[in-house]
C-alpha cells in the first residue's frame with residue numbers, strides 16, 4: 692500500500708511525474724482551475740485562492756488511497772497534474788483524473804505520454820489492473836485521449852457524462 696510519505700518519480704521521454712507538494716501550488720495552478728471550471732474539471736470550490744488550493748492539495752496528498760502527481764517538463768516547469776483517487780489496492784483498481792493546465796502543452800501528446808507511463812507504474816508497483824474515469828460527453832479532447840489509450844465505455848445512464856474503463860493487463 693502507498694505510504695503517505697512516499698515520494699514518487701516517474702520519468703517519461705519529455706516529462707517528470709513527481710508526487711505533488713503543497714509548495715507546487717502557485718498562481719499558474721489557480722489559473723488552470725479557473726479556466727477549466729468553465730469547462731471540464733470536477734474540482735470547483737465557490738471561492739478559489741492559494742490558501743484554499745493548498746489545503747485541498749495537502750488533504751489529498753495525505754490520503755492513503757490517493758496518488759497525486761505533478762507533471763513537470765525536463766526544465767522543471769509545472770504544466771499539469773494527474774490524480775489517482777481512490778486507489779483500491781486490494782481490488783486492484785484506480786479512478787483517475789488529468790489536467791494539462793499549461794495551454795502551450797495541450798494537444799502535444801503530453802496526456803498520452805504521461806498516462807501511458809503512470810499506468811505502467813501502477814501496474815508494476817501495485818499490480819493495478821483496471822482504471823476507471825468519468826468524463827463529460829462534450830469533452831471531445833479527453834474522450835479522444837482516452838479512446839487512444841484503449842479505454843472503453845461503461846454502460847450507464849448519466850445524461851452529461853460517460854464512464855469509461857481500461858483493463859491494463861489480462
Ligand SMILES: CC(C)(COP(=O)(O)OP(=O)(O)OC[C@H]1O[C@@H](n2cnc3c(N)ncnc32)[C@H](O)[C@@H]1OP(=O)(O)O)[C@@H](O)C(=O)NCCC(=O)NCCS
Pocket residue numbers: 727731732788789790791792796797798799800801802803804825826827830831832833834835836837839
Ligand atoms: C483532455 C486533455 C487531458 C488531453 O490531453 P492532451 O495532452 O492535450 O492530449 P494529447 O495531445 O495526448 O492527445 C491524445 C489524443 O487525444 C485526442 N485529442 C487531444 N486533443 C484533442 C482535441 N482538442 N480535440 C479532439 N481530440 C483531441 C486525440 O485523439 C489525440 O490523439 P492524436 O494527437 O493522435 O490525434 C487536456 O486537454 C486537458 O487537460 N484538458 C483540460 C482538463 C480535462 O478536460 N481533463 C479531463 C477531464 S475528464
